[in-house]
Amino acid sequence: MMRSRRRNRSLATIGLSISLLLAACSTNTSVTQQPTGTDSPAAPQQQAQAKEGGTLVIAAPVEPDTLDPQKTTWLDTTNSQPYDSFLSRDMQGKLVPHLAESWEVSEDGKVWTLKLRKDVVFHSGAPMTAEAAKVSIERFAQISPVKDLAGPIEKVEATDQHTVKVYFKEPFAPFANMLLGTFITPLDPERLKEKGEQFGEAPLATGPFMNPEIKRGASLTYVKNPDYKWGQVYADNQGAPYVDKLVFRFLKDDDTRILEFKKGTIHILQEVPSTYIQELQNVPGVKIETSMEQGMKYLGFNNQKDIFKDVRVKQAIAMAVDREPIVQYALSGFAKPIYGPLPPTIPGHSERIENMAKEKYAYNVEKAKQLLAEAGYTDSNGDGIAEKDGKPFSLELLLSEDPALQRVAQILQNQLKEIGLDIKIAVTDTATVKDRAIKGNHELFLLYFGLNDPDILYLLMETNNSKRVHYSNPKVDELLAKGRTTLKEEERMKVYEEAMEILVNDPPWVPLYVSETVTATRDIEGYKLNPFTGDILFGDIKLTK
Known part of the structure; x- marks a missing residue:
């Protein structure tokens, strides 16, 4: 439901995106590959000298809607630079301090106490205080479109200048996610008073970069914070x-992005299309970095539609999907097939559940046809399309303009035709996909979700929150609510495993794959991506050209 890498992060989330993380069991990896070069020995080249200063240019895949972290549903590297998080995870996944030098949770799980650093100042020079943190947390809980992520907050107190206490109505295990992201980062209270609803136009916080210059549809420029001394x-x-x-x-056009990168006007090219990877690997000086996304792509059902109230129809569609051609041909092999509700990159993933789903929904056209026949769908006139009560078995598949998703949709269209399902592909912008899904004006859709906590299932599947697949199951609701209040990690994961078993047998969607995100870099030194947060450490980077 979210992702940030900080999508690079997807509130993918359901289509949202953030870099929120909970447990150190992500399987993300970061691999660097040098270009292969030519067969003949290369002429000796002088090592480029890294230097301080200059302008670092990134080709970003998505333009943020706002720089206000509490009004957006999408946090990634573009709009998170003015901010810091309370906590983080290091490169091994261990929970570590950031703006909060220490933290503790009460025995009953209802009170979280944060002790803040005393040397942090806002971009304005004013000291960061517990009162500023309190105001920011309260503001998120009041105005954010994703305020439910913070859980059942009862009140927030600044008990002294550097201590914040957050009180909950009931234990809320996923709150760790909020402390790892920048939704509830301390914002400069004076700038909040000055700008109010327009805070995102000129934000002030504590981050390593500040003073954004926004050119809509073109670029977003920050200058460094010269007083910054509290990095990760x-x-x-x-x-x-x-x-x-x-x-x-x-830059929306892939050809333009690649051309600019090859010309050397871009240092970091995020989300390299799989069709260009081999070409860029052969460019001298280019490095390819890969990491698994903290979420997955899925084929969603609108479960409130009558056609999907017959579980046999949903199961038949799941059996008709062959993920291997999707991964190999639509994604050039840069993805991992997924069958269960949670991928390996999200805590709570269960190999038992994954294997169960893989066995149950192994590619099987004949069995899928049999299930559809039992549900009343047969091809009576020999045209290749099944019918029921004289009506052809035809569904619209809604998706965004993403070229990779369009390739996936075409493969799905051909595969589902094998069982007599006529798929009509409808391509539009992402905002329209989400809007139609929320309104229930859809049948099938392709979307992404991501959040490094199993609470993503609550946000996607709990009856009152299921705004995309419109799923409802009282037992699943009960289990997902229990998962939110269970603080002991092992017990909590067992709760989600039980819920996922139900979701496999009564599928609200068809899980498809986890993408391998590819980033290309050139003319820089010090690039590294934290596989547990998805953050690029821009402060470590120097230009070499």
Whole structure:
């Protein structure tokens, strides 16, 4: 439901995106590959000298709707730069301090206490205080479109200048996610008073970059915070960034993005299309970095439609999907097939459940046809399309303009035709896909979700929150609510495993794959991506050209 890498992060989430994380059991990896070069020996080249200063340019896949972290549903590297999180995870996945130097949870799980650092100041020079943190948390709980992520907050107190206490009506295990992201980061209270609803136009906080210049449809530019000295504990550089400026360019056309990168006008190319990877690997000086997304792509059903109230229809569609051609041909092999409700990159993933789902929904056209026949769908006139009560078995598949998703949709269209299902592909923008899904004006859709906590299932499947697949199951509701209040990790994961078993037998969707995100870099030194948060440590990067 979210992702940030900080989508690079997807509130993918359901289509949202954030870099919120809970447990150190992600299977994300980061691999660097050098280009292969030519057969003949290369002429000796002088090593480029890294230097401080200059402008770092990133081609970003998505332009943020706002720089206000509490009004957006999408946090990623583009709009999170002015901010810091209370906590983080290091490169091994261990929970570590950031703006909060220590934290504790009460025995009953209802009170979270944060002890803040005393040396942090806002971009304005004013000290960061517990009162500022209190105001920011309260503001999120009041105005954010995703405020439910913070859980049942009862009140927030600043008990002294550097201590914040957050009280809950009941234990809320996923709150750790909020402390790892920038939704509830301390915001400068004076700028909040000055700008109010327009805070996102000129935000002030504590992050490594500040003073954004926004050119809608083109770019977003930050300058470094020269007073920054509280970087991540796992960063090589915990002080001010080496580069003077950070520029995100928003180039929608893949050919343009690749051309600009090859010309050297872009240093970091995020989300490289799989069709260009081999080409870029052969460009001298280019490095390819890969990591598994903290979420997955899925084929969603609108479960409130009558056709999907027959579980046999949903199961038949799931059996008709062959993921291997999707991964190999639509994604050039840069993905992992998934069958169960949670991928390996999200805590709560169960190999038992994954194997159960893989066995139950192994590619089987004949069995899928049999299930459809039992549900009343047969091809009576020999045209290849099944009918029921004289009506052809035809469904609309809604998806965004993402070229990879369009390739996936075409493969699904051909596969589902094998069982007599006529798929009509409808391509539109992401906002329309989400809007139609929320309104229930859809049948099938392709979307992504991501959140590094099994609470994503509550946000996707609990009756009152299921705004995409419109799923409802009282037993699942009960289990997902229990998962939110169970603080002991092992017990909590067992609760989700029980819920996932139900979701396999009564599928609200067809899980498809986890993408392998590919980033290309050039003319820089010090690039690293935290596989547990999805954050690029821009403060560590120096230009070499």
